[in-house]
Amino acid sequence: MARAAAASDVFNAISETHRREILDALMPGERPVGELVDALRLTQAQVSKHLRVLSDAGLVKCRADGRRRLYRVDHERLRPLHDWMEKYERHWNARLDRLDDYLGDLQRKDAE
Amino acid sequence: MARAAAASDVFNAISETHRREILDALMPGERPVGELVDALRLTQAQVSKHLRVLSDAGLVKCRADGRRRLYRVDHERLRPLHDWMEKYERHWNARLDRLDDYLGDLQRKDAE
DNA sequence: TTGACGTATTCCTATATCGGAATATAATGA
DNA sequence: TCATTATATTCCGATATAGGAATACGTCAA
Numbered sequence: 001m002a003r004a005a006a007a008s009d010v011f012n013a014i015s016e017t018h019r020r021e022i023l024d025a026l027m028p029g030e031r032p033v034g035e036l037v038d039a040l041r042l043t044q045a046q047v048s049k050h051l052r053v054l055s056d057a058g059l060v061k062c063r064a065d066g067r068r069r070l071y072r073v074d075h076e077r078l079r080p081l082h083d084w085m086e087k088y089e090r091h092w093n094a095r096l097d098r099l100d101d102y103l104g105d106l107q108r109k110d111a112e
Numbered sequence: 113m114a115r116a117a118a119a120s121d122v123f124n125a126i127s128e129t130h131r132r133e134i135l136d137a138l139m140p141g142e143r144p145v146g147e148l149v150d151a152l153r154l155t156q157a158q159v160s161k162h163l164r165v166l167s168d169a170g171l172v173k174c175r176a177d178g179r180r181r182l183y184r185v186d187h188e189r190l191r192p193l194h195d196w197m198e199k200y201e202r203h204w205n206a207r208l209d210r211l212d213d214y215l216g217d218l219q220r221k222d223a224e
Numbered sequence: 225t226t227g228a229c230g231t232a233t234t235c236c237t238a239t240a241t242c243g244g245a246a247t248a249t250a251a252t253g254a
Numbered sequence: 255t256c257a258t259t260a261t262a263t264t265c266c267g268a269t270a271t272a273g274g275a276a277t278a279c280g281t282c283a284a
Contacts, residue, residue: 015127016242020196027199033261046243048262053241067251067260075203084132085197087139088190106214128272145231158273160232165271179230179281 010080013057018042019050023073026060030072122192125169130154131162135185138172142184 014020021040025031036047051071054060058077063070126132133152137143148159163183166172170189175182 009127011127011129011132015121015123017123018242020123024199034259043244044261045245045263049242052262064251069261073200075200078197078200082197082201085190085193087136088185088187089194130272146229155274156231157233157275161272164232176281181231 008056008058010057010059010077013053013059014081016050016053018046019054022047022050022054023059026071026073030063030070032065032068032070034068036071120168120170122169122171122189123196125165125171126193128162128165130158131166134159134162134166135171138183138185142175142182144177144180144182146180148183 014023018040022036025036025039033044033047033051036042036051037044040047042050051060051062055062059074060071061074063072126135130152134148137148137151145156145159145163148154148163149156152159154162163172163174167174170186172183173186175184
C-alpha cells in the first residue's frame with residue numbers, strides 16, 4: 001500500500017515548496033495564473049497543476065474574469081494546520097504568552 | 113524529475129498522518145518505541161521508519177536506555193513551520209488582533 | 225554463551241506525484 | 255469565423271515512499 005488518501009489533505013498540500021510559494025504569492029490578494037507563472041518562474045502547467053492540488057485541499061478559491069482565473073487564499077482552511085501547531089507553540093512562545101497576558105490585563109483595566 | 117529532495121524537510125515530515133500522531137504521542141515527553149507501537153497500533157517497523165524520517169528532519173531526538181530508545185520531540189525544529197504559518201495567522205488569531213489594536217492605539221496617541 | 229527482547233534495516237510491491245511536452249478548452253478580438 | 259490569449263488537462267517517464275515480511279543488530283539476563 002502507498003500513501004493513504006493524500007489528495008485534499010491540507011498537510012500534504014503545503015508539503016511542496018512550490019505550492020507554499022504560490023500561497024505566499026497569493027497572500028496579498030487574488031491574482032491571475034499568468035502572474036504566478038511570471039513571478040515564480042514556473043511553467044504554466046506546473047502552476048495550474050499545483051493550483052489544482054491547493055484547490056482540492058480547499059486552500060485556494062477561484063473566480064473567473066474573462067479568460068483569466070483569479071485565485072485567492074482561503075485562509076480559514078489553514079486552520080487545521082494552525083490547530084495542530086498550536087499545541088507545540090507554547091514551548092518556544094513563552095514571550096508571546098507573557099505579552100498576551102499583559103494585553104489582557106490592559107483591556108480589563110480599560111473596561112473598568 | 114520527481115519531487116525535489118524531500119528527505120530532511122520538515123514540511124514533508126509532518127505531511128504524513130502517522131508521523132503527526134507520533135509527534136503528538138511524544139509531546140508530553142520522551143517515550144520508548146514500543147510504547148508508540150502499542151499506543152498508536154502501528155507495526156514496529158512502521159514506527160521505526162517514521163521515526164527515521166522525523167529524525168532526519170530533526171524533529172525528534174533519541175537517547176539510548178539499555179536496549180530501548182527513548183525519543184522526544186525537538187520543538188525548536190518546528191520553527192520553520194511556525195514561521196511560515198505566522199504570516200497567515202493574523203486572519204484568525206485573536207491574540208495578534210489584540211496586539212494590532214493596541215499598537216494602533218499607540219500610534220493614534222502619538223499622532224496627537 | 226545463549227536466548228529473548230527492543231529496535232532498525234533491507235527487500236519488495238504498489239502507488240502517488242513531480243515535471244515536461246503536447247494538446248484541449250474557453251473567451252476574446254479582428 | 256479565425257487567430258490569439260489564458261488556463262486546464264492528458265500522457266509520459268522517473269522517482270519517492272508507504273507498508274508488509276523477513277531479518278539484522280545490540281543489549282540484557284540466566
